[in-house]
Amino acid sequence: MKAIQILGDISSPKVNTNYSMPEPTPRNSEVLVRVHAAGVTGDEILWPEPYAAPSRIPGHDISGVISAFGPDYSGPLKHGQEVYAMIAADRGEGQADYVICLADEVTPKPTSISHEEAAALPIPILTAWEGLIDHGALKAGMRVLVTGASGAVGTFAVQFATQLAGAHVIALASSKNHELLRQLGAHEVLDYNASSWKSQVTDVDLVFDTVGGDVLIKSWETVKDDGAIVTVGDPAPSWAFGRGRAVESIDHPKVRHMHFILTPNAERMQQASDMIDAGTVKVLAVETFPFHKAEEAWAFARQRSRNGKVVIKFAEAENSQSSHK
Known part of the structure; x- marks a missing residue:
């Protein structure tokens, strides 16, 4: 072969x-x-x-x-x-x-x-679903910030957050992709190239980060004191896989934060298939x-x-x- x-x-x-x-x-x-x-x-x-x-x-x-x-x-x-x-x-x-x-x-x-x-x-679907539902404990009415929202994983994170939980989604992405993200269900769209983007976001229940690096660091300033940050940024942050404590957690001690690697899940892929065939997920x-x-x-x-x-x-x-x- x-x-x-x-x-x-x-x-x-x-x-x-x-x-x-x-x-x-x-x-x-x-x-x-x-x-x-x-x-x-x-x-x-x-x-x-x-x-x-x-x-x-x-x-x-x-x-x-x-x-x-x-x-x-x-x-x-x-x-x-x-x-x-x-x-x-x-x-x-x-x-x-x-x-x-x-x-x-x-x-x-x-x-x-x-x-x-x-x-x-498969990877984008399962990453978005596992990150939001399993690790982010997504619930109805949450305010969710999705970074790298126009990427493969971010695209599904925006759609799943709105459709599975009716969350208020704030999408961070290049301005050229803002209209697409609105069509996918984002309620607010911000340009990651704008240095002021983090000052425009407050009281977020969940940050779903697909970018890592400086964007992940800045996102700590947007989340509630008892909120959560879930990241799949690559390379992984220094604190991933139990390698220590996030420096930012010193000022945000109650913010739950984690990095994860997804696992296969045929049942979830079947659920996503049904949503795709029904036309509710693009x-x-x-x-x-x-x-x-x-x-x-x-x-x-x-x-x-x-x-x-x-x-x-x-x-x-x-x-x-x-x-x-």
């Missing part, structure tokens, strides 16, 4: 295309998916996981069809069924013709969208690259000012979006 590999090391990575990788075989209750499209998370090239994998194949977001099952599988999925999946952070290997998934990573894809569009969704714009342009796809995915989510096509899929031939 053909697959993408990340060769070298983190200091000098190289995106490589390989046309002669062995096809995996599902064992136990594993699920083998024939990949039609795989999403690219540009920062993954700086994660340790691809370099620890013997195959060196990256990728966690996929959309495709069920090709085979391990002998012990007894779930509801069927051979040939269209699915999408988020492969756990410690495994990956989704950017290939075939990939092994666990049963709780796979769910039927939304029927109203293409494989390319579906492949862009999906991301995608930039599709063919397999032989994988290096260009990864370079584009690492551009901070790009529009849309980058997807690599492995098999023909109908209803293709913006593409690079």
Whole structure:
């Protein structure tokens, strides 16, 4: 099978295309998916996981069809069924013709969208949902600040906060994306390039931060004394993973704060599928690259000012979006 590999090391990575990788075989209750499209998370090239994998194949977001099952599988999925999946952070290997998934990573894809569009969704959907609901304890009527609101994760955070809880959402993003964010449900939109943005935000119950760095630091000034800050900023703050106390918490001792790495959740992806097919949640714009342009796809995915989510096509899929031939 053909697959993408990340060769070298983190200091000098190289995106490589390989046309002669062995096809995996599902064992136990594993699920083998024939990949039609795989999403690219540009920062993954700086994660340790691809370099620890013997195959060196990256990728966690996929959309495709069920090709085979391990002998012990007894779930509801069927051979040939269209699915999408988020492969756990410690495994990956989704950017290939075939990939092994666990049963709780796979769910039927939304029927109203293409494989390319579906492949862009799992990580953003699950990150936004887990951050808001599990870690942010989102409740009706909350004031929620979403930073990086026009990004892949932020886009869904804005939609889920308004639709799942009727929250008052304040979106922080570049001014060029403000109208889109209003259409997605944001009640207030602020320009992160404006130095005064933090002075315009007060009494926030929950900050959902997707940016990190200086934006995360400034967001401490916007949250209530008993509020919460949840961040998925990359790189992670110095206090993440139990490595100490946030300096800002000295002045805000009651503010709950955490950084997290998402976990697969097929049930939530199915709920999101239902919302997408019902037309209540809008999906991301995608930039599709063919397999032989994988290096260009990864370079584009690492551009901070790009529009849309980058997807690599492995098999023909109908209803293709913006593409690079």
